[in-house]
Each structure stands twice: as structure tokens, then as C-alpha cells.
Amino acid sequence: MNELQVSPEQLFVTTTLKAWDLWLGRITKFFDGLTDEQMLQEIAPGKNRAVYLYGHLLVVSDAMIPQMGLGEAKYEHLREAFLSKPDRAVELPGSAELRESWREVHARVGSVFAELKPEQWLAGHATVSAEDFAAQPHRNRLSILLSRTSHLGYHLGQLMLMTR
């Protein structure tokens, strides 16, 4: 099938994936434009540092895989530093290591997403019971992707306030 003959279901998926790619591209470009020193700057006085948000988003992207029931997380060991605990509570990995992990995790989720058929996007996610899912079929994999896309936007908005 060429793009003109694509099914409506596939077009819904493609449109949603384009939105994910767009926001991911924007925020990746932002972080790529920061020096390692700027990574340690706060987004606003007394608030999170850029490096904390970078690791935070990396861990959240990684966690989509098990949340969608599609495999194991790979950066479980970064969860405490970037998710369970606030910035400055735990010593963080260096920016070079995080930049490498950022590329790896987003290449991985991108490949996993590209493989999913429309009906697989509508399957229940791993944290909803079969009973709840029967009554609330919108609690599917697609809803996780939508949530994480806007979550990228949420933190990009904050990062744009940084004075560099």
C-alpha cells in the first residue's frame, strides 16, 4: 500500500506517531544545543536542573516499554535518581553517558512503535486489569503514547524558560 491507500486505523496511528516524533525532535534538539555546563543550570531559580529533566524524560520513555507490555525497561537503575527522588537528592550520571542513553532508548522505542499494528495500539496497557479495560477501552497503549507526548511538551515548556 502506498500512503494514499493507507487504512483509516493506520492513519490514526501514523498521525499519533508523527506527533510523538515532532515533540521528541524538538526537545532532543534543545538538549543537543546545551553544553554539559548548561546542562547543570536550573530552568528557573530554585527549580530542577536541565540534566535532571533529561534523565527524567529518558527514564519515562524507557518505562513505556513495560507499561505497554512490550518488554523490559533498560534504565531501571536510573529511576531513583530521576523519578522517585527530586533533583539534587542523588548524584547524577554525567551528561555524556545520558546523551548516549537518550539516543539508545529513543531509537528502541521508535523501532518498537513502528512494529505495532493499529489493533495492537488499542490493546490494554500493562497496568490496567482486564475488567477495568473492558469498561474503559480507552486505557490502551495509544493513551500511554499520548500521555508521554504531552509530557515531553510539559518539560519542554519549562526548559524554554532557561536563560542561557
Add this chain to the structure above:
Amino acid sequence: MNELQVSPEQLFVTTTLKAWDLWLGRITKFFDGLTDEQMLQEIAPGKNRAVYLYGHLLVVSDAMIPQMGLGEAKYEHLREAFLSKPDRAVELPGSAELRESWREVHARVGSVFAELKPEQWLAGHATVSAEDFAAQPHRNRLSILLSRTSHLGYHLGQLMLMTR
């Protein structure tokens, strides 16, 4: 049809609308919790005031109607103050008036969205040519909704930095 028998296309739409409702609900709750005085506070030193973002999001929501080719904008007269010009360039309407308009515009877009059938979500939006749309069918109404949902997240992230 009950929810269990809903078509895949309709479920894609429902899931996307739930995401819009979720972020809209979050940010509406945030603004509803601000006093008119707090509305005039900056989100961070030297940055936009909350009231500016409130009007900005109101105008952007309103503009979805013509962008989707579904009617006319109603708050065109607020575009200059909240979109074309930065905060503090133009005198802004009072918070009471904006709160009323916020409710009106979001009730209106909510009704319009609820009427659209799945295939109507996949129709090209008003700012894409027929030729471009044929080659890029993801430039549809759904893509506008996805973009505006993450845009709500973008500014909610900024608002959450306010110290009240």
C-alpha cells in the same frame, strides 16, 4: 452501540479526546485555583504572567475551529494581545471576562469535537492544500488536536513553576 462494541476508528478518536480532556481539565483546575491577583504573577522572574498564558491558550483553542474548517473564530479580537504580541505590550482584559470566555470556548470546541465522526477527523485541515494533503495525509484535523493537547501541557509545565 455500547462502549464494548465501539469501532476501532471510534476508539482512536475517543482515546485522543480523553487525552485532550485530561490536559484541559488539569490546566483549567490550575487557573481556577488562582486568584485574580495571582493571575498577574509571572511564571518565573521576567517571564510571561499567568493571565497572558490564560488568554493565549483561550485564543489558540478558539482558533482550532477555523483551522479545522469547522466555523469561525469568536475571539479574533484577542489575538493581538495574546498571540501576535508578547505579554505587557497590550493592555489585557480582566480575569473575570477571560474566565467566562475560557468556559465558553472550551464548551464550544468540546461540542464540535463530539460531533465529528472518525473519517471527519482524518480530513485535511484548513491550512493544508489538497495537493500537500494527498502526499501527507497525517496533516489532518486529528493532528491539530494532538498539537494543541501537547501545547496545553507545554504551558502547564511552565505554570507549575509559579511560586504562590
